[in-house]
Amino acid sequence: MVFAIAGATGAVGREMLRELEESDLPVAGLRLLASERSAGSKLRFRSTEVEVEPLRPEAFAGVQVALFSAGAERSLLFAPCAVEHGAVVIDNSSAFRMDPRVPLVVPEVNPAECERHQGIIANPNCSTIQLVLPVKVLVDAVGVERLVVSTYQSASGAGQSGIEELLLETRRFLDGESPRARIFAHPLPFEVVPQIGEFSSSGFSQEEIKMIQETRKILGLPDLQVAATCVRVPVIRGHSESVTVDLEREIAVEEVRRRFASMPGLVVQDEPARNNYPLARVAQGRRETFVGRIRKDLDRARTLHFWVVSDNLLKGAATNAVQIAQQLACRRLVRSLATDPR
Numbered sequence: 325m326v327f328a329i330a331g332a333t334g335a336v337g338r339e340m341l342r343e344l345e346e347s348d349l350p351v352a353g354l355r356l357l358a359s360e361r362s363a364g365s366k367l368r369f370r371s372t373e374v375e376v377e378p379l380r381p382e383a384f385a386g387v388q389v390a391l392f393s394a395g396a397e398r399s400l401l402f403a404p405c406a407v408e409h410g411a412v413v414i415d416n417s418s419a420f421r422m423d424p425r426v427p428l429v430v431p432e433v434n435p436a437e438c439e440r441h442q443g444i445i446a447n448p449n450c451s452t453i454q455l456v457l458p459v460k461v462l463v464d465a466v467g468v469e470r471l472v473v474s475t476y477q478s479a480s481g482a483g484q485s486g487i488e489e490l491l492l493e494t495r496r497f498l499d500g501e502s503p504r505a506r507i508f509a510h511p512l513p514f515e516v517v518p519q520i521g522e523f524s525s526s527g528f529s530q531e532e533i534k535m536i537q538e539t540r541k542i543l544g545l546p547d548l549q550v551a552a553t554c555v556r557v558p559v560i561r562g563h564s565e566s567v568t569v570d571l572e573r574e575i576a577v578e579e580v581r582r583r584f585a586s587m588p589g590l591v592v593q594d595e596p597a598r599n600n601y602p603l604a605r606v607a608q609g610r611r612e613t614f615v616g617r618i619r620k621d622l623d624r625a626r627t628l629h630f631w632v633v634s635d636n637l638l639k640g641a642a643t644n645a646v647q648i649a650q651q652l653a654c655r656r657l658v659r660s661l662a663t664d665p666r
Protein backbone atom coordinates (compact mmCIF):
# COMPACT_ATOMS: atom_id res chain seq x y z
CA MET A 325 0.00 0.00 0.00
CA VAL A 326 1.17 3.51 -0.78
CA PHE A 327 0.81 5.96 2.11
CA ALA A 328 1.07 9.71 2.59
CA ILE A 329 1.33 11.57 5.87
CA ALA A 330 0.18 15.18 5.66
CA GLY A 331 1.71 17.03 8.62
CA ALA A 332 4.51 14.48 8.92
CA THR A 333 6.81 16.87 10.79
CA GLY A 334 4.31 17.66 13.58
CA ALA A 335 3.91 16.15 17.04
CA VAL A 336 1.28 13.67 15.78
CA GLY A 337 2.79 13.21 12.29
CA ARG A 338 6.11 11.99 13.70
CA GLU A 339 4.28 9.44 15.83
CA MET A 340 2.25 8.36 12.78
CA LEU A 341 5.51 7.69 10.97
CA ARG A 342 6.76 5.59 13.89
CA GLU A 343 3.47 3.71 14.24
CA LEU A 344 3.46 2.95 10.50
CA GLU A 345 7.06 1.76 10.77
CA GLU A 346 6.21 -0.59 13.65
CA SER A 347 2.95 -1.85 12.11
CA ASP A 348 2.54 -4.95 9.97
CA LEU A 349 1.05 -2.88 7.15
CA PRO A 350 2.71 -3.48 3.77
CA VAL A 351 4.15 -0.02 3.08
CA ALA A 352 5.11 -0.08 -0.61
CA GLY A 353 5.55 3.70 -0.84
CA LEU A 354 5.47 6.70 1.45
CA ARG A 355 5.13 10.44 0.85
CA LEU A 356 5.80 12.83 3.70
CA LEU A 357 4.09 16.19 3.37
CA ALA A 358 4.29 19.38 5.44
CA SER A 359 4.50 23.14 4.98
CA GLU A 360 7.01 24.90 2.73
CA ARG A 361 9.06 25.51 5.93
CA SER A 362 9.92 21.81 6.19
CA ALA A 363 10.14 20.99 2.46
CA GLY A 364 13.48 19.37 1.66
CA SER A 365 14.13 18.14 5.20
CA LYS A 366 14.41 14.37 5.69
CA LEU A 367 12.73 11.92 8.07
CA ARG A 368 13.81 8.35 8.62
CA PHE A 369 11.43 5.48 7.78
CA ARG A 370 12.82 1.98 8.35
CA SER A 371 16.27 2.09 6.73
CA THR A 372 15.64 4.97 4.32
CA GLU A 373 15.61 8.76 4.52
CA VAL A 374 12.41 10.18 3.03
CA GLU A 375 12.38 13.78 1.82
CA VAL A 376 9.53 15.98 3.08
CA GLU A 377 7.55 17.55 0.24
CA PRO A 378 5.21 20.54 0.34
CA LEU A 379 1.53 19.68 0.81
CA ARG A 380 0.01 20.15 -2.65
CA PRO A 381 -2.91 18.44 -4.45
CA GLU A 382 -0.61 16.60 -6.90
CA ALA A 383 1.35 15.04 -4.00
CA PHE A 384 -1.49 12.51 -3.64
CA ALA A 385 -1.09 10.94 -7.11
CA GLY A 386 -0.73 7.18 -6.58
CA VAL A 387 -1.42 7.39 -2.84
CA GLN A 388 -3.87 4.78 -1.43
CA VAL A 389 -4.07 5.85 2.22
CA ALA A 390 -3.49 9.45 3.31
CA LEU A 391 -3.07 10.12 7.03
CA PHE A 392 -3.86 13.80 7.66
CA SER A 393 -2.48 15.61 10.68
CA ALA A 394 -1.86 19.17 9.55
CA GLY A 395 -4.83 20.98 11.12
CA ALA A 396 -8.48 21.36 10.09
CA GLU A 397 -7.84 24.12 7.53
CA ARG A 398 -5.43 21.93 5.56
CA SER A 399 -7.76 18.92 5.84
CA LEU A 400 -10.69 20.90 4.43
CA LEU A 401 -8.52 22.09 1.56
CA PHE A 402 -6.51 18.98 0.67
CA ALA A 403 -8.45 15.89 1.85
CA PRO A 404 -10.93 16.18 -1.08
CA CYS A 405 -7.93 16.35 -3.50
CA ALA A 406 -6.51 13.16 -1.97
CA VAL A 407 -9.89 11.43 -2.36
CA GLU A 408 -10.10 12.58 -5.98
CA HIS A 409 -6.74 10.93 -6.57
CA GLY A 410 -8.18 7.65 -5.23
CA ALA A 411 -6.83 7.74 -1.67
CA VAL A 412 -8.77 6.96 1.49
CA VAL A 413 -8.15 9.79 3.95
CA ILE A 414 -7.85 9.14 7.69
CA ASP A 415 -8.21 12.62 9.11
CA ASN A 416 -6.97 13.53 12.53
CA SER A 417 -8.42 17.04 12.58
CA SER A 418 -11.91 18.17 13.60
CA ALA A 419 -12.79 19.11 9.98
CA PHE A 420 -15.09 16.18 9.14
CA ARG A 421 -15.79 14.44 12.47
CA MET A 422 -19.42 15.49 12.79
CA ASP A 423 -20.23 15.16 9.06
CA PRO A 424 -22.93 12.43 8.98
CA ARG A 425 -21.37 10.96 5.80
CA VAL A 426 -18.01 10.50 7.54
CA PRO A 427 -17.42 7.55 9.90
CA LEU A 428 -15.82 8.53 13.23
CA VAL A 429 -13.91 5.46 14.30
CA VAL A 430 -12.25 3.97 17.36
CA PRO A 431 -11.39 0.46 16.14
CA GLU A 432 -12.07 -1.27 19.50
CA VAL A 433 -15.51 0.37 19.65
CA ASN A 434 -17.07 0.77 16.18
CA PRO A 435 -14.75 -0.79 13.57
CA ALA A 436 -17.56 -1.74 11.17
CA GLU A 437 -18.24 1.98 10.61
CA CYS A 438 -15.18 1.93 8.29
CA GLU A 439 -17.27 -0.02 5.78
CA ARG A 440 -19.48 2.96 4.95
CA HIS A 441 -16.68 5.38 4.16
CA GLN A 442 -16.95 7.55 1.06
CA GLY A 443 -13.27 8.43 0.95
CA ILE A 444 -12.80 10.04 4.38
CA ILE A 445 -12.72 8.47 7.85
CA ALA A 446 -12.29 10.75 10.87
CA ASN A 447 -10.10 10.06 13.88
CA PRO A 448 -11.82 11.39 17.02
CA ASN A 449 -10.47 14.02 19.40
CA CYS A 450 -7.74 12.61 21.68
CA SER A 451 -9.79 13.10 24.87
CA THR A 452 -12.80 11.37 23.34
CA ILE A 453 -10.90 8.26 22.23
CA GLN A 454 -9.65 7.38 25.72
CA LEU A 455 -13.10 8.11 27.20
CA VAL A 456 -15.13 5.85 24.90
CA LEU A 457 -13.02 2.73 25.54
CA PRO A 458 -14.23 2.14 29.14
CA VAL A 459 -17.62 3.74 28.52
CA LYS A 460 -18.34 1.33 25.64
CA VAL A 461 -17.76 -1.56 28.09
CA LEU A 462 -20.36 -0.12 30.49
CA VAL A 463 -22.84 0.66 27.69
CA ASP A 464 -22.69 -2.99 26.60
CA ALA A 465 -22.76 -4.42 30.14
CA VAL A 466 -25.44 -2.42 31.96
CA GLY A 467 -26.34 0.65 29.89
CA VAL A 468 -25.31 4.24 30.58
CA GLU A 469 -27.67 7.13 31.39
CA ARG A 470 -25.26 9.98 31.91
CA LEU A 471 -21.55 10.76 31.73
CA VAL A 472 -19.67 13.57 33.46
CA VAL A 473 -16.00 13.94 32.52
CA SER A 474 -13.31 16.39 33.63
CA THR A 475 -10.06 16.32 31.67
CA TYR A 476 -6.49 17.12 32.65
CA GLN A 477 -4.94 17.62 29.20
CA SER A 478 -1.23 17.91 28.48
CA ALA A 479 0.57 20.64 26.56
CA SER A 480 1.32 18.33 23.61
CA GLY A 481 -2.40 18.33 22.84
CA ALA A 482 -1.66 21.74 21.32
CA GLY A 483 1.08 20.28 19.11
CA GLN A 484 4.84 20.77 19.01
CA SER A 485 4.50 24.48 19.76
CA GLY A 486 2.46 23.66 22.88
CA ILE A 487 5.32 21.50 24.20
CA GLU A 488 7.86 24.20 23.37
CA GLU A 489 5.81 26.92 25.09
CA LEU A 490 5.46 24.90 28.30
CA LEU A 491 9.21 24.14 28.44
CA LEU A 492 10.36 27.65 27.55
CA GLU A 493 7.95 29.44 29.88
CA THR A 494 8.71 27.05 32.75
CA ARG A 495 12.39 27.93 32.32
CA ARG A 496 11.54 31.65 32.30
CA PHE A 497 9.40 31.24 35.43
CA LEU A 498 12.19 29.39 37.26
CA ASP A 499 14.58 32.18 36.22
CA GLY A 500 12.33 34.66 38.04
CA GLU A 501 10.67 36.10 34.91
CA SER A 502 6.92 36.31 34.24
CA PRO A 503 5.76 33.42 32.05
CA ARG A 504 3.87 34.35 28.85
CA ALA A 505 1.10 32.67 26.86
CA ARG A 506 0.92 32.49 23.08
CA ILE A 507 -0.57 29.03 22.43
CA PHE A 508 -2.50 28.62 25.70
CA ALA A 509 -5.18 30.92 27.14
CA HIS A 510 -2.93 31.70 30.15
CA PRO A 511 0.71 30.92 31.03
CA LEU A 512 0.76 27.18 31.75
CA PRO A 513 3.75 26.68 34.12
CA PHE A 514 2.48 25.78 37.63
CA GLU A 515 -1.08 26.58 36.54
CA VAL A 516 -4.32 24.74 35.72
CA VAL A 517 -6.31 26.43 32.93
CA PRO A 518 -10.02 25.55 32.52
CA GLN A 519 -10.16 26.54 28.87
CA ILE A 520 -9.33 24.62 25.68
CA GLY A 521 -10.61 26.45 22.59
CA GLU A 522 -13.07 29.32 22.45
CA PHE A 523 -16.25 29.36 24.54
CA SER A 524 -19.68 29.07 22.90
CA SER A 525 -22.80 30.91 24.09
CA SER A 526 -23.73 27.79 26.12
CA GLY A 527 -20.66 28.38 28.30
CA PHE A 528 -18.99 25.18 27.06
CA SER A 529 -15.64 25.39 25.24
CA GLN A 530 -15.02 24.01 21.74
CA GLU A 531 -13.06 21.08 23.17
CA GLU A 532 -15.92 20.26 25.57
CA ILE A 533 -18.50 20.37 22.78
CA LYS A 534 -16.29 18.11 20.62
CA MET A 535 -16.12 15.55 23.44
CA ILE A 536 -19.90 15.62 23.98
CA GLN A 537 -20.85 15.31 20.31
CA GLU A 538 -18.16 12.82 19.31
CA THR A 539 -18.90 10.50 22.25
CA ARG A 540 -22.55 10.29 21.18
CA LYS A 541 -21.62 9.66 17.53
CA ILE A 542 -19.02 6.93 18.22
CA LEU A 543 -21.26 5.07 20.67
CA GLY A 544 -24.27 5.47 18.36
CA LEU A 545 -26.23 7.02 21.27
CA PRO A 546 -27.45 10.42 20.04
CA ASP A 547 -29.46 11.06 23.24
CA LEU A 548 -26.74 10.10 25.74
CA GLN A 549 -26.40 12.79 28.43
CA VAL A 550 -22.78 13.99 28.49
CA ALA A 551 -21.16 16.91 30.30
CA ALA A 552 -17.47 17.77 29.94
CA THR A 553 -15.03 20.21 31.54
CA CYS A 554 -11.73 20.39 29.65
CA VAL A 555 -8.68 21.65 31.49
CA ARG A 556 -5.08 22.21 30.35
CA VAL A 557 -2.41 21.19 32.87
CA PRO A 558 1.39 21.61 32.83
CA VAL A 559 2.10 18.01 31.78
CA ILE A 560 4.10 17.47 28.57
CA ARG A 561 2.41 14.36 27.28
CA GLY A 562 -0.57 12.16 28.31
CA HIS A 563 -4.15 13.21 29.06
CA SER A 564 -5.92 12.20 32.31
CA GLU A 565 -9.66 12.15 32.89
CA SER A 566 -11.94 11.86 35.90
CA VAL A 567 -15.14 10.13 34.76
CA THR A 568 -18.49 9.75 36.55
CA VAL A 569 -21.07 7.47 34.95
CA ASP A 570 -24.72 7.02 35.90
CA LEU A 571 -25.62 3.46 34.90
CA GLU A 572 -28.97 1.98 33.94
CA ARG A 573 -28.43 -1.08 36.15
CA GLU A 574 -26.20 -1.74 39.15
CA ILE A 575 -22.92 -3.66 38.66
CA ALA A 576 -20.27 -4.79 41.14
CA VAL A 577 -16.90 -3.01 40.98
CA GLU A 578 -15.11 -6.38 40.64
CA GLU A 579 -17.25 -7.16 37.59
CA VAL A 580 -16.42 -3.74 36.10
CA ARG A 581 -12.68 -4.42 36.60
CA ARG A 582 -13.04 -7.82 34.94
CA ARG A 583 -14.90 -6.38 31.96
CA PHE A 584 -12.51 -3.42 31.57
CA ALA A 585 -9.58 -5.86 31.61
CA SER A 586 -11.05 -7.86 28.75
CA MET A 587 -11.54 -4.79 26.53
CA PRO A 588 -8.78 -4.70 23.88
CA GLY A 589 -6.52 -1.68 24.33
CA LEU A 590 -7.63 -1.05 27.92
CA VAL A 591 -5.38 -1.88 30.90
CA VAL A 592 -6.70 -1.93 34.46
CA GLN A 593 -4.22 -0.40 36.90
CA ASP A 594 -6.17 -0.27 40.12
CA GLU A 595 -4.39 -1.03 43.38
CA PRO A 596 -5.02 2.15 45.38
CA ALA A 597 -3.61 0.63 48.60
CA ARG A 598 -0.23 0.38 46.82
CA ASN A 599 -0.53 3.89 45.27
CA ASN A 600 -0.91 2.12 41.93
CA TYR A 601 -3.21 3.91 39.47
CA PRO A 602 -2.75 5.40 36.00
CA LEU A 603 -0.29 8.30 35.62
CA ALA A 604 0.49 10.35 32.51
CA ARG A 605 4.24 9.75 32.83
CA VAL A 606 3.71 5.99 32.88
CA ALA A 607 1.25 6.05 29.95
CA GLN A 608 3.68 8.09 27.84
CA GLY A 609 4.94 6.07 24.86
CA ARG A 610 2.35 3.31 25.43
CA ARG A 611 -0.41 2.46 22.97
CA GLU A 612 -2.89 1.30 25.62
CA THR A 613 -5.35 3.33 27.66
CA PHE A 614 -5.09 2.88 31.43
CA VAL A 615 -8.01 2.86 33.87
CA GLY A 616 -8.02 2.85 37.68
CA ARG A 617 -9.51 4.39 40.84
CA ILE A 618 -12.66 2.41 39.94
CA ARG A 619 -15.20 2.91 42.70
CA LYS A 620 -18.90 3.12 43.41
CA ASP A 621 -20.44 6.40 44.46
CA LEU A 622 -21.01 6.57 48.23
CA ASP A 623 -24.60 7.79 47.83
CA ARG A 624 -25.80 6.38 44.50
CA ALA A 625 -25.61 2.63 43.85
CA ARG A 626 -25.83 3.04 40.06
CA THR A 627 -23.08 5.65 39.82
CA LEU A 628 -19.46 4.75 39.14
CA HIS A 629 -16.29 6.87 39.21
CA PHE A 630 -12.94 6.10 37.57
CA TRP A 631 -9.71 7.66 36.24
CA VAL A 632 -8.52 7.17 32.64
CA VAL A 633 -5.08 8.04 31.22
CA SER A 634 -3.70 7.70 27.70
CA ASP A 635 -0.89 9.06 25.53
CA ASN A 636 -2.69 11.70 23.47
CA LEU A 637 -0.15 11.48 20.64
CA LEU A 638 -0.50 7.67 20.41
CA LYS A 639 -3.95 6.17 21.12
CA GLY A 640 -5.33 9.73 21.11
CA ALA A 641 -4.05 10.27 17.56
CA ALA A 642 -1.37 8.26 15.68
CA THR A 643 -2.08 4.75 16.99
CA ASN A 644 -5.82 5.08 16.40
CA ALA A 645 -5.20 6.36 12.85
CA VAL A 646 -2.87 3.48 11.98
CA GLN A 647 -5.36 1.00 13.51
CA ILE A 648 -8.00 2.45 11.14
CA ALA A 649 -5.56 1.90 8.24
CA GLN A 650 -5.27 -1.74 9.41
CA GLN A 651 -9.07 -2.01 9.34
CA LEU A 652 -9.05 -0.65 5.77
CA ALA A 653 -6.43 -3.23 4.77
CA CYS A 654 -8.09 -6.27 6.34
CA ARG A 655 -11.58 -5.26 5.17
CA ARG A 656 -10.21 -4.59 1.66
CA LEU A 657 -11.54 -1.03 1.68
CA VAL A 658 -8.53 0.51 -0.07
CA ARG A 659 -8.66 1.11 -3.78
CA SER A 660 -6.21 -1.01 -5.72
CA LEU A 661 -3.80 0.98 -7.87
CA ALA A 662 -4.09 -1.29 -10.88
CA THR A 663 -7.88 -1.79 -10.99
CA ASP A 664 -10.24 0.58 -9.25
CA PRO A 665 -13.25 -1.38 -7.92
CA ARG A 666 -15.13 1.73 -6.69
Ligand SMILES: NC(=O)c1ccc[n+]([C@@H]2O[C@H](COP(=O)([O-])OP(=O)(O)OC[C@H]3O[C@@H](n4cnc5c(N)ncnc54)[C@H](OP(=O)(O)O)[C@@H]3O)[C@@H](O)[C@H]2O)c1
Nearest residue numbers: 331333334335336358359362393394395417481483484641
Ligand atom coordinates in the same frame (compact mmCIF):
# COMPACT_ATOMS: atom_id res chain seq x y z
N1 LIG B 1 -1.54 16.87 19.53
C1 LIG B 1 -2.51 16.02 19.81
O1 LIG B 1 -2.57 15.44 20.92
C2 LIG B 1 -3.58 15.73 18.82
C3 LIG B 1 -4.45 14.68 19.07
C4 LIG B 1 -5.48 14.42 18.17
C5 LIG B 1 -5.59 15.19 17.04
N2 LIG B 1 -4.71 16.19 16.80
C6 LIG B 1 -4.86 16.97 15.54
O2 LIG B 1 -3.78 16.66 14.68
C7 LIG B 1 -3.43 17.78 13.88
C8 LIG B 1 -1.94 18.09 14.04
O3 LIG B 1 -1.65 18.28 15.39
P1 LIG B 1 -0.16 18.32 15.97
O4 LIG B 1 -0.36 18.31 17.43
O5 LIG B 1 0.72 17.31 15.33
O6 LIG B 1 0.31 19.80 15.49
P2 LIG B 1 1.78 20.33 15.17
O7 LIG B 1 2.80 19.69 16.03
O8 LIG B 1 1.63 21.80 15.21
O9 LIG B 1 2.03 19.86 13.65
C9 LIG B 1 1.35 20.45 12.56
C10 LIG B 1 1.78 19.82 11.26
O10 LIG B 1 1.04 20.43 10.20
C11 LIG B 1 1.94 21.00 9.25
N3 LIG B 1 1.41 22.25 8.71
C12 LIG B 1 1.11 23.37 9.39
N4 LIG B 1 0.73 24.35 8.52
C13 LIG B 1 0.78 23.81 7.29
C14 LIG B 1 0.52 24.30 5.98
N5 LIG B 1 0.10 25.55 5.76
N6 LIG B 1 0.69 23.46 4.91
C15 LIG B 1 1.13 22.20 5.11
N7 LIG B 1 1.41 21.67 6.34
C16 LIG B 1 1.23 22.47 7.40
C17 LIG B 1 3.20 21.27 10.03
O11 LIG B 1 4.29 21.36 9.13
P3 LIG B 1 5.61 22.23 9.49
O12 LIG B 1 6.38 21.40 10.49
O13 LIG B 1 6.28 22.35 8.17
O14 LIG B 1 5.12 23.52 10.06
C18 LIG B 1 3.25 20.03 10.92
O15 LIG B 1 3.74 18.93 10.18
C19 LIG B 1 -4.37 18.90 14.33
O16 LIG B 1 -5.48 18.92 13.46
C20 LIG B 1 -4.79 18.47 15.71
O17 LIG B 1 -6.05 18.98 16.08
C21 LIG B 1 -3.70 16.49 17.65
